[in-house]
Amino acid sequence: MATISPILLIYQQFCSSPGSSLSPSVPPTALPSPSGRFAFGFYKQGNGFKVGIWLSGNNKTIVWTANHDDPPVFLNASLVLTKNGELLLQTGPGEKKVIAHSNNGTIFYASMLDSGNFVLRNKSLHILWQSFDYPTDTMLGGQTLPSRHQLVSSSSDTNHSSGRFELSMQADGNLVLYPRYSGDTSWDPYWASNTGYDTISKYYLFVNNTDSQPLCIVNASSTSGQNILRKMGDSSFKGNKTTAYRATIDFDGVLRLYAHFEDANRKHQVRKLWSPSELDNQCNVKTFFGFNSYCTTNEMEPGCNCLPGTDFIDPSHKNLGCKRNFLEAECKGGKDNMTLHSMYPMTNMAWVDPPYIEDEIQEEQCPSSPITVKADVYSYGVMLLEIVFCRKSLVVNMSNPEQIVLSNWVYKCFARRELNKLVVGEEVDISLLENMVKVGLWCIQDEPFLRPSMKSVVLMLEGVTEVAIPPCPSPDSI
Structure with a gap:
């Protein structure tokens, strides 16, 4: 395994030069930002480790994950920054995955910035690669989500592989929440910013570092520069220069804006500034409760129920949906199979998707x-x-x-x-x-x-x- 090069000490352990490496078992396991607010490296997931970026605090808040749908790696893994401009994850002899690359540029060093952006630079200090260009489920202050790009939710708050929801910055200036793998038709979204204007201008979502405009949609084509089309956030919150803003599509399919800051006792605090009021009722998030289940509201608290003939796949994680609790009927039928088919009344049900056929019977x-x-x-x-x-x-x-x-x-x-x-x-x-x-x-x-x-x-x-x-x-x- 390569040793940490002298340039790492020159940059006060906030930068890493070609030949440097990180390991989940041998310190250093992570590369911190100058203030220590963010770090890049290995974090624990399940019985293994993932490579990512997190906000430091009482608990690590994961804000970016590399190759997030790959399985976790183990203690023998290492991250190596090569001289030809690649950041590689090595998991065994001859086994490696590319985490970042510089498009054949010459890498001078890699660094973790206080903005939460992990970057690869050349000798002229130009950024050749940055994590801000490849967001997963989170955007940080100073980060943009261009038109026709998406954020994808995590599977859970402890599993950062791809989940069931996505946030899309549409070409018409509308910011929209969809169930993943939907048809992207006009009835598929379960929330929209209603800021659609045209398909001529170029729009992007922007997380600002100011209290007055922490989350906004910008018209990049405007002659007046940044034209804030819609402001979303809690204007009563007053942060400071060290406040970190974070917009995340959480695993439950809701877009939320958070502020991370230190209180008077220098303790890390997290405050939710905004989320769509329509999604305070979880029943409005399409597909959150999974296949063969439906949502009910009991005293304003959403609950998940299985359709008749099905049980929860995992009672401790009811949003995974329900599975059949009876034997499968054979295709060719038979008298014994007729007992497996029943009809049940379902009253006061609201179906959000349009039917492909509609013919009322009494x-x-x-x-x-x-x-x-x-x-x-x-x-x-x-x-x-x-x-x-x-x-x-x-x-x-x-x-x-x-x-x-x-x-x-x-x-x-x-x-x-x-x-x-x-x-x-x-x-x-x-x-x-x-x-x-x-x-x-x-x-x-x-x-x-x-x-x-x-x-x-x-x-x-x-x-x-x-x-x-x-x-x-x-x-x-x-």
Whole structure:
């Protein structure tokens, strides 16, 4: 392992020259800023270590993480600043990851600044690389988030890998909070700054070091310089020259502005200056409570609940969502599997996403369950046949042309009493299979008046009502 070079002492241990290294097991484990407010190096995560930047205080506040989706490293890891301008994380013989690089520039030294920015410089003191250009979930005073760039939340307050939410500085000047992996459509955000103006100007989010404008959106195209379009923050707070401002999209999906400062007793304090008032109710944060769960508000405190038939994946972390608490039904169906399917009423529910199909049915149309399921019986018939035969309703690349359209192929086999051709190699209850096929074929009749009501469909599937022989759903195609 390389030793710390003399230049580190020349810069009072606040800078590091090529050839220097850091290790989680051998001091120094971190490179501090001149005031000691920030540090760069190894921090503890779980049973290992991550490389990042933190605000010093009673507890480390992580503000940046390198390669944040990589797994933690162990005590044998080291950070090495090479002479060709790369900062490498070495985890074993021949195993290395690039943390930072200078684009073929000559590195003179690396340093941790009191702003929280970790930089690589050349001999002319020009910055060749800086952590401020690659934010993770946090912005600090003096840092900008350009148009079309994002912050991504952490998975939790102790795990700094990518989480479920992102903050996007849009090209139109609107600052928006999204669930990650959403479609970025107009109904996907759960909060917006409503500062959208145009797509001609260039906007960016800026964290200021002043009390009057700590968080603002700036028009970079304005002839008057920095044009503050929207100010967000607590104007009653009065900081000082040592106050550090931090804007973070926390793991719960809420953007918050914090101030870090020392009180009269020189103790580190943290104060939340601002967050969107709309998100005081956690139920307004889309997807926070995970799959198969929903949010309720009890005396203004949000709570997470599992849908019927599911339990929490982890009861101690309810926002991870819920999982099925019953055995999975086989695709080909069967009498025993019918007990696994139930309908439950869910009253006073608000659905935030628009439906892809909307067809109201009356409660009395569902006899076994007092539920009001926006459903279309034709769509249900198509889906029923797809589930029974484990294939899509239209498969173009079939070797036999008459098998391309599932409904046509099913009816032909049904009419010829050859349904066994559709379930080759499977052991099935032929009478039950025939019953489900007849129900599916009735549902997809071309003439709407021939299709049964959802009430009749349920009665037929439960065996209460006898199912008549259906006509061909598409006579011209047979």
